[in-house]
Amino acid sequence: xxxxxxxxxxxxxxxxxxxxxxxxxxxxxxxxxxxxxxxxxxxxxxxxxxxxxxxxxxxxxxxxxxxxxxxxxxxxxxxxxxxxxxxxxxxxxxxxxxxxxxxxxxxxxxxxxxxxxxxxxxxxxxxxxxxxxxxxxxxxxxxxxxxxxxxxxxxxxxxxxxxxxxxxxxxxxxxxxxxxxxxxxxxxxxxxxxxxxxxxxxxxxxxxxxxxxxxxxxxxxxxxxxxxxxxxxxxxxxxxxxxxxxxxxxxxxxxxxxxxxxxxxxxxxxxxxxxxxxxxxxxxxxxxxxxx
Numbered sequence: 618x619x620x621x622x623x624x625x626x627x628x629x630x631x632x633x634x635x636x637x638x639x640x641x642x643x644x645x646x647x648x649x650x651x652x653x654x655x656x657x658x659x660x661x662x663x664x665x666x667x668x669x670x671x672x673x674x675x676x677x678x679x680x681x682x683x684x685x686x687x688x689x690x691x692x693x694x695x696x697x698x699x700x701x702x703x704x705x706x707x708x709x710x711x712x713x714x715x716x717x718x719x720x721x722x723x724x725x726x727x728x729x730x731x732x733x734x735x736x737x738x739x740x741x742x743x744x745x746x747x748x749x750x751x752x753x754x755x756x757x758x759x760x761x762x763x764x765x766x767x768x769x770x771x772x773x774x775x776x777x778x779x780x781x782x783x784x785x786x787x788x789x790x791x792x793x794x795x796x797x798x799x800x801x802x803x804x805x806x807x808x809x810x811x812x813x814x815x816x817x818x819x820x821x822x823x824x825x826x827x828x829x830x831x832x833x834x835x836x837x838x839x840x841x842x843x844x845x846x847x848x849x850x851x852x853x854x855x856x857x858x859x860x861x862x863x864x865x866x867x868x869x870x871x872x873x874x875x876x877x878x879x880x881x882x883x884x885x886x887x888x889x890x891x892x893x894x895x896x897x898x899x900x901x902x903x904x905x906x907x908x909x
Contacts, residue, residue, distance in 0.1 A: 632697020640762050643789055644668050644897035647766030647782050649899045650826050651773035651845065663725045664769050670719030674726070675741035675761065677712040681705065682745040690807050693738065726772040733771070737764055752819040759793035781846055781849050788839040792864075795832030796887050799871055800827050803879055823873040833864045849901035 644664055650657045656664075680687070680698055688699035697703040702816035716738065723734035741761045747754035763786040769784035778785070801808070801815040802825055817825040840857050847853070867886045870878040 618772065619897040624743060627697055640672060640765050640789075641665070641668050642673060642891040643762075643785065644765040644769040646895045646898055647769035647785060648773050649895075649902055650766075650769040650781055650785070656900060660726065660773055663722045664772050667719055667722035667726070667730075667772075668765060669769075670715050670717075670722055671737060671741050674712055674715035674719060674727045674738070675744070677708055677735075678742045679698075679745040681708050681712065682825065686813070687810065688805065692803060692807070704892055707825065719858070722754050728770050729775055729776045730768065733768070737768060738762055748813045748815060749787070750814065752814040752816050754814060755794045755816060756796040758797050762793045763790035764785070765789070784839055784843045784846060788836050788843065790889075791836035791839060792890065795829040796867070797835065798829040798832065800879065802871070803825070803876055826868070826871060826873060833868070837861050847898075847901075849898060850905055851901070852897045852904060853901035856893050856901075859893050859897070861895070863890050 645661075648660060648664055650658075680696065683693075684696075684698040687693040687696050693699070698705060700709060719738070720731075720734050723730040723737075741764075744754070744757045744761045751757075766789060767777065767782040768783040770779075771777060789845055798816050802813070802822045804813075805817040805825075806823055807813075808815050816828055819838070820828065825854040837860075840860065844853055848909045863886050870886075
């Protein structure tokens with residue numbers, strides 16, 4: 618039993634379980650906006666389970682598919698599968714359990730979430746192969762994360778009956794694409810040598826930083842559209858302003874000749890983006906309900 622829990626702990630380290638913060642707040646935000654308040658506790662429970670299952674499956678599959686690439690890359694050679702700290706068979710078992718958990722959660726929400734669950738799985742798992750074929754793999758990762766707010770909206774309402782979840786998904790798409798381009802700058806040389814596709818490998822680091830800025834400018838523009846369509850009050854505007862400031866700050870940390878602050882730009886700043894947006898927009902929904 619101790620061995621099993623040790624492997625499970627290593628697996629959670631492998632999938633960076635704590636980085637669920639990137640996507641989970643957007644699912645909660647989609648649910649709050651769909652309910653125009655607090656969703657039922659049952660909906661919150663199964664949305665959370667679905668998100669954990671989907672992200673765990675996606676990250677585990679990515680590590681399985683990329684294990685040989687990771688082994689050849691000095692930056693990733695010490696990851697759990699290439700280093701042998703986790704067996705491939707255990708990773709496959711964890712993947713299947715995560716997929717089953719996701720499908721059961723989708724079934725427990727409503728018929729449409731269950732019917733669309735294969736589309737979600739194809740999206741989050743298929744990204745792992747994207748960099749073998751296209752430099753725009755970053756946008757496919759963005760799509761994989763972007764489905765979460767719309768999926769949560771469907772989980773609450775059983776339909777897509779507004780432009781709001783679509784706009785929120787577009788924001789997540791452009792935001793994720795931008796920060797993934799930044800992160801990929803670390804592997805520019807390795808990707809070129811290994812024949813992998815990425816925007817930095819194709820366009821170089823300096824141009825890629827400008828492409829990332831363009832993606833984030835598009836994300837900021839969509840955020841303004843969300844404010845207009847939702848009609849939310851001052852907390853949402855404060856949150857949107859803070860998110861835009863975080864996006865700008867993120868880009869001040871990374872320079873073509875200095876990627877040393879990449880972890881702060883990628884992990885810390887982006888975790889704040891999702892949390893700040895959820896708290897501020899949810900606060901705007903609840904203050905509108907109370908007439909404040």
